[in-house]
Amino acid sequence: MAGNPERRAVLVDAGIAVLAREGARGLTFRAVDGEAGVPTGTASNYFTGRDDLLRQIDARLHVRLAPDPKVLEALLSERRDRALVTAFMRDLMDRAVRDRTGYLALFEMRLEATRRPELRASFTASVRGDLEQGMEFHRAAGLPGGDETVAVLYLAMLGLLLEHLTLPGVLDGALEGVTVPEGLVDRIVRTVVPEA
Amino acid sequence: MAGNPERRAVLVDAGIAVLAREGARGLTFRAVDGEAGVPTGTASNYFTGRDDLLRQIDARLHVRLAPDPKVLEALLSERRDRALVTAFMRDLMDRAVRDRTGYLALFEMRLEATRRPELRASFTASVRGDLEQGMEFHRAAGLPGGDETVAVLYLAMLGLLLEHLTLPGVLDGALEGVTVPEGLVDRIVRTVVPEA
Numbered sequence: 001m002a003g004n005p006e007r008r009a010v011l012v013d014a015g016i017a018v019l020a021r022e023g024a025r026g027l028t029f030r031a032v033d034g035e036a037g038v039p040t041g042t043a044s045n046y047f048t049g050r051d052d053l054l055r056q057i058d059a060r061l062h063v064r065l066a067p068d069p070k071v072l073e074a075l076l077s078e079r080r081d082r083a084l085v086t087a088f089m090r091d092l093m094d095r096a097v098r099d100r101t102g103y104l105a106l107f108e109m110r111l112e113a114t115r116r117p118e119l120r121a122s123f124t125a126s127v128r129g130d131l132e133q134g135m136e137f138h139r140a141a142g143l144p145g146g147d148e149t150v151a152v153l154y155l156a157m158l159g160l161l162l163e164h165l166t167l168p169g170v171l172d173g174a175l176e177g178v179t180v181p182e183g184l185v186d187r188i189v190r191t192v193v194p195e196a
Numbered sequence: 197m198a199g200n201p202e203r204r205a206v207l208v209d210a211g212i213a214v215l216a217r218e219g220a221r222g223l224t225f226r227a228v229d230g231e232a233g234v235p236t237g238t239a240s241n242y243f244t245g246r247d248d249l250l251r252q253i254d255a256r257l258h259v260r261l262a263p264d265p266k267v268l269e270a271l272l273s274e275r276r277d278r279a280l281v282t283a284f285m286r287d288l289m290d291r292a293v294r295d296r297t298g299y300l301a302l303f304e305m306r307l308e309a310t311r312r313p314e315l316r317a318s319f320t321a322s323v324r325g326d327l328e329q330g331m332e333f334h335r336a337a338g339l340p341g342g343d344e345t346v347a348v349l350y351l352a353m354l355g356l357l358l359e360h361l362t363l364p365g366v367l368d369g370a371l372e373g374v375t376v377p378e379g380l381v382d383r384i385v386r387t388v389v390p391e392a
Contacts, residue, residue, distance in 0.1 A: 020310075021311070022221065023219050023220050023221045023307060023308070024219050024221075025218065025219045025220075025221040025222055026221055104307065104310060107303070107306075107307060108307060110303075110358065110362035110363060111219060111300065111303060111304060111307070111362060112219070113362060113363060114216075114300060114361075114362055115217070120363065120365075123363060124363045124365040124366055127363055127366045128365065128366045128370070131366060131367075131370060132370070135370075147370075147371055148371055148374075148383055148387070149387070151367075151370060151371055151380070151383070152352055152383060152384055152387045152388070154355070155351075155352045155353075155355035155356050155359065155380075155384065156348055156351045156352040156355055156388075157351075157355070158354075158355030158358060158359060159350070159351035159352055159353070159354030159355035159356075159358070160351050160355075162306065162354060162355070162358055163351065163354065165310075166306035166307060166309060166310055167306060167309060167316065167319060167320045167323055169316075169320040169324065170320055170323045170324045170327060171327075171347075174324070174327060174328070174331075174343075174347060175343055175344055175347055178344075184347070184351075187344055187347070187348060188348050188351065191344070191345070191348045191387075191388055192348070192352075192387055192388065
């Protein structure tokens with residue numbers, strides 16, 4: 001395996017772009033080489049196969065889509081109430097809109113996981129880890145609501161992310177006076193999270 | 197265009213199976229012919245192109261995934277309370293689990309819609325129609341909560357459908373004593389829908 005970490009990162013990001021644009025079936029080493037602008041055959045020196053590439057895409061998306069530590073720190077200086085949960089969810093939505101390609105790649109990975117048991121196992125572990133981390137964060141921060149609140153909030157946000165990033169027109173104007181996605185994030189939190 | 201409606205239905209259902217199994221990029225007329233077990237070239241006599249096939253798949257999924265009128269009628273003889281909303285959502289989830297292929301095809305259609313403006317327009321109109329119909333149904337039936345309740349419930353169920361049908365292990369055991377998906381459907385309704 002070739003070891004240039006910068007080139008590896010460029011190839012993985014190229015894989016994310018190909019996955020979002022072409023779908024899982026379009027994700028070939030040749031397409032990744034083309035997207036990265038490197039000679040054909042390069043990707044095969046960096047990944048043992050397609051499963052390895054998909055695993056590295058998953059790991060990279062965790063970094064790309066993670067909250068900015070400075071934003072987190074600033075938010076954690078605020079009162080631990082429902083308004084703070086809204087601010088966290090708005091930050092999540094902002095990140096998804098800014099890196100729509102990364103999120104669409106995650107959705108493609110889910111569908112590809114239905115076809116590839118090895119990917120399903122590793123991706124399940126990583127998404128489950130995120131959910132448990134979210135519950136642990138909520139608890140440790142003393143935010144209102146328990147694990148059940150976090151689980152329902154997680155599912156509603158997952159639904160909103162899918163809807164807004166794939167068919168944004170569905171929700172636009174569906175609730176009078178509610179902007180999409182910001183206003184809808186507020187309504188989700190208000191419905192799901194107890195006041196204190 | 198060839199006009200045999202039974203053969204057309206077989207081809208559209210074959211398209212749904214291909215879409216779910218191979219992803220949108222695998223959806224070719226040749227693959228549909230192969231899946232349906234008809235001579236190569238048949239699908240091209242029934243659809244003007246890929247967009248036409250995708251539109252007919254969308255229309256067919258509306259029929260395949262619709263509630264059973266007898267189940268609806270029986271449920272509508274019950275008291276119009278939160279427990280009835282739970283029963284409707286459980287029926288939705290049952291249908292999705294029974295026709296997982298149909299639901300996975302819908303998720304593939306969403307991702308394909310990000311690449312094809314014509315599909316995006318028609319699919320947006322059809323999903324928006326479903327959401328508005330859901331709000332109208334909820335109102336007419338006198339179920340607890342308003343349009344906002346229905347919108348948040350819709351998003352949480354969309355998230356649960358996506359999670360459970362693609363990565364079922366993520367939610368399994370995440371909340372102690374809560375079965376997946378049934379128990380989680382109950383918790384979503386309890387969290388989102390007011391008691392009366």
